[in-house]
Amino acid sequence: MTSPSTTSHRLSQRVQRDGFFQLLHAEWSKFRTVAGWVIGMTAAALTMVLFALLAGISGNQKGSPSVPIGPSGGPVTDSFYFVHQPLAGDGSITVSVSALNSSIPEGPGELRPGTVPWAKAGLIIKKGTDQGSPYAAIMVTGSHGVRMQHNYVHDTAGPVSAAAARWLRLDRSGDAITGYASTDGTNWTKVATARVSGLGSTAQIGLFVASPPAVGGGGTAGTVSTATFGDLRTPEGWAGGDWTGGQVGAKSPTFAGYPENASGSFTASDARFTVTGAGDIAPAVRDSLPTGGQLRDILTGTFAALIVVIVVGALFITEEYRNKMIHLTLAASPRRSLVLVAKAIVLWAVTFVAGLVGAILATPLGERLARGNGVYIFPVPSSTELRVELGTAALLATASVLALAVGAIFRHSAGAVTTVVVAIVLPYILIAIPFMPAAVSKGVATVTPGAAFAVQQTLVPYDQVASNYTPYYGYYPLAPWAGVAVLAGYALASLAVAAVVLSRRDA
Amino acid sequence: MSAPGIIVAGLRKRFGTTLALDGMSFAVHPGLVTGFVGPNGAGKSTTMRVVLGLDAVDEGTALIDGRPYRRLRRPLTHVGSLLDAAALHPGRSARNHLLWLAHSQGLPGRRADQVIEEVGLSSAARRKAGGYSLGMRQRLGIAAALLGDPPIIMLDEPFNGMDPEGIVWMRGFLRSLAAQGRAVLVSSHLMSELQDTADQLVAVGRGKVIADTSVTGLIEAASRNRVAVRTTVPAGATTALVRAGATVAAVGRDTITVSGIGPDRIVTLLNDSTVPFSEVSAHHATLEEAYLELTRNAVEFRAETPTEVPR
Structure with a gap:
């Protein structure tokens, strides 16, 4: 125990770095110093790799007749x-x-x-x-x-x-x-x-x-x-x-x-x-080549990773409410909307990096293992593969920001996590039900935050081939980035509402 | 007296049917420790939260250095505060807790190490704060308040959970902060904690200020014309002195205080009644007594169950 020895530092040691950068720096420091959140993000990335591994080794089609390939390389x-x-x-x-x-x-x-x-x-x-x-x-x-x-x-x-x-x-x-x-x-x-x-x-x-x-x-x-x-x-x-x-x-x-x-x-x-x-x-389309796999199947882990990043995203703010640290946060930074924006940017960036690492590791691993087992994977250009990886990372990051915004509104993790999981993961499950009428599954994949799964589409529909071009088979009603934009719309709208209530109500 | 660090003027705030603040007004001056006292639910915490821009008021203003809190850039360099020592993430170490706070003000990480040193937490700085005792959390909270080296310090019940050694430390610490020229506002519901610490007392009840006075003057007024008598027979002494028109109060097992008659007359009366006594001296009132004297007539302090404003 030391005796009081505060000497006046006034005007001497202040680093003059004013503005939004400080907020970002503070929120990043907050994020990286809670072990559970860092572990959660790492786990999300590893989950994607693990699921890719399982998807890769589970199918065995060795010895089955080979898939005919056309002059342009497609099945x-x-x-x-x-x-x-x-x-x-x-x-x-x-x-x-x-x-x-x-x-x-x-x-x-x-x-x-x-x-x-x-x-x-x-x-x-x-x-x-x-x-x-x-x-x-x-x-x-x-x-x-x-x-x-x-x-x-x-x-x-x-x-x-x-x-x-x-x-x-x-x-x-x-x-x-x-x-x-x-x-x-x-x-x-x-x-x-x-x-x-x-x-x-x-x-x-x-x-x-x-x-x-x-x-x-x-x-x-x-x-x-x-x-x-x-x-x-x-x-x-x-x-x-x-x-x-x-x-x-x-x-x-x-x-x-x-x-x-x-x-x-x-x-x-x-x-x-x-x-x-x-x-x-x-x-060939998914209907005519039912044994063919697609990139989406290898990235099934997205589903589990989503739940993890939604939980971490919600906790990033609800924990502050639970232990009342929000008082300190808002006393340190009275411009409350900016606090929320800084949190969202830090969370999005962290989740994006975790998701991208997971997707980039998972994709080639899963493809290699599956092809080693004789499973045919619909080929995609490397630009499409990159789009799927970036898009999956963006999907995870945007979902976690949605959870953050809903968490700021609810101030309670259970409610926020439940709401966002229902909003994104439930559509994913509805889409995965084979007997879901096409109109329903297309509607779900258009208007709910689950529309963002369109970014994982690698299959190409053809006008001259009649088929079930439904989300279940891997054909989404929205263009890849349009699907992500729907989710981003939900996230931004929720952030706006959260900013308003955060500014209006007593902390 | 120099310009006040905190000015609170006419705060009024209602939570549902409860009037939490009812025209709260006072000022906190540099170089002094101002005790902010009153029963639980009197509006002390709410006032502090309003000063920090956390709660909005229906009426009135609260200014820091002449500006509303929400207008301050890097506010922790203007006012440091401790509202709730438990308000931290249990998974973060003390250092990391102070680190994000330092970064939020554009302060370097070494500032966190400095304030940890100042409050005597260096040995525990890298342990998870979730394992801290309440006393250690209070110290961490004080460190956070000092982080921006602010001219104004505001602490809500900082003695809570502290051991006797910690209370002594805290008193000295508050004195030294004031001696450095800072304006210090400390709330407490236990008067004894502020003994020999506070220079100024703002007593509140039911959302408004009952008294705003210097501690020295208050104790003098409370001590004036009172005589302490040590006796093995306090009941007999009381009977004899009351019969002579004195006002008597018991303050201990063998001590009574007497007002209304002087020490010479007391000695005479006790001798005449053959009541044994060992000491008759001028009484020095404690802060607690002075406070009770001060609030004796204020209806706001009557012992009703106070309604704590839930936060």
Whole structure:
């Protein structure tokens, strides 16, 4: 115990650093000196790594058929009925499609006539019958008219209405493949020219029919379609009767097979062909590649980390109310709104760093382990991967600031944590329920703070592939950063309310 | 007397149906220890919270160096305060507790070490404050108040939880702060704590000031014309002196104080009544007695159960 010895330091030792920086410095000092909060943030990062580890080692798909990969590197569906013969060098082929009828399942083993919007029948030139090989095709569809498509992801609409009699023509000139459509077989309209490299000097050319699964009720059901072709005209010197028919990609992770009691076939008489097929020739989506993983699955730990950062965020202010240190804080800094802003900035920055470290460690680890187990992960460009990592960190950071703001309003940790967990984690759970109606899950992922999970979307929806593009499958209604903006809106609005009540009420 | 450090003028504040402050007005001057006394619930803490800008008032003003608290930049360099020694995060060490506070005022970390030294907490500075005794927390609170080296110090019940050694230390500490020219306001509900410490007394009850007086004058007034008598028979002495028209009060097992008649007459009366006595001397009132004398007639101090304002 020392005797009183205060000497006057007045005016001697004051470092003149005025303003907002002081507040940030003070709040940072507060944060880093409570072991529980620092441990919490570290745990949040480690949780993400741990979940990635579990996600990586849990799946085992070694020995399962490999996923077909298209020329651009993405997974594809390449399963359809192909009636073909080789074409050496350049040439042209013409056909009329007089009918395209589809059947969709009605019950177990029962089929009824119906419309499959993206059922396809037409002409195709393809390097070979290997899945994923380059191609170009002109076709009629169930309800999307004439289309010219090539290499799975490219799709161009043609001019001919769905109701008209449809004539199709495909020309090869080196790498340039041009598709034409006509209502009478005389007057041709060019649909598009596709540059397709790698077809080789002798490509396979002929007729094809594909019939992708019908989408409904949150799932899909296999369909089958039959097309009637006529007026098949081939280039001079091309053997007319020597056609081979068969299913491309009969066994494939992206092909669910034919409906019960249905199979692919073709019959030919003179220039008239009847072809029955199923499957699709298109980019793979989550529905068509159900065994494929996505980055989101590896970052499942976000869910647990969220709860941790919400708790720490709320405690960052409610602890001050609980032990009345808030009096000291507000006596030291009477500009109360700025105190709140300083707290929010420090908390956001700390959580962002923790989340980013967690995501950056978790992502490659989980991907590596999963791929080592033969699990196919939908590939993403490194820019997308970086966006997911930054976005996940921003999601965690913004959620913790929301918890801080609600904590400042409630002045009580239990209420604040419960409210914010319900606001963010509950939407996450609702989205994860497979039988949730699409409208509900899309609504939840649009208007609640849980919209921010959109930042973890890596899958690309395609107009030319009918599918369940719902949050459950990894397709969110909002763009990635728009989802984060919704959460940020909630956080900023709550901060504004908190600033007002903090300034108005007695401390 | 130089310009007051704290001026409180006409504070009025209502919590629901309770009138917590009812025209509270006083000033705290540099170089003096001002005792802020009154029963629990008299409005002492609320006044301090208003001075610090923590609570808003319905009416009135509280000024620090002529400015409202909320206008102060780096306020801890203007006024240091201790409201509640328990107001700290139990997981932080004393040093870290003072560190964030120093940073909030743009002060360097070494300032924290200096005030820890001053209050005698150096050996415990890196232990978690959650394990501190109340006395140690009081010292930590004092350290926080000193952090900005402010000309004004305001302490709410700083003697609470202190052991006798700590109370002696605290008294000396408060004296030395005043001797350095600081304005010191110390609240207490126990008068004995402020004995030999306070220069000025602001006595409050039911939200307003009852008396604002210098301690020296108060004790003189309370001691005036009173004589202390030591006797083994206080009852007999009392009977004899009261019969002669004196006012008598018992202050101890064998001591009574007498007013209304002088010491010579007392000796005569006691001798005449054959009451034994060992000492007759001029009485020196304690601060507590002076305070009781002062407040005897004020209805605000009657022993009703005071309603503590819940905070």
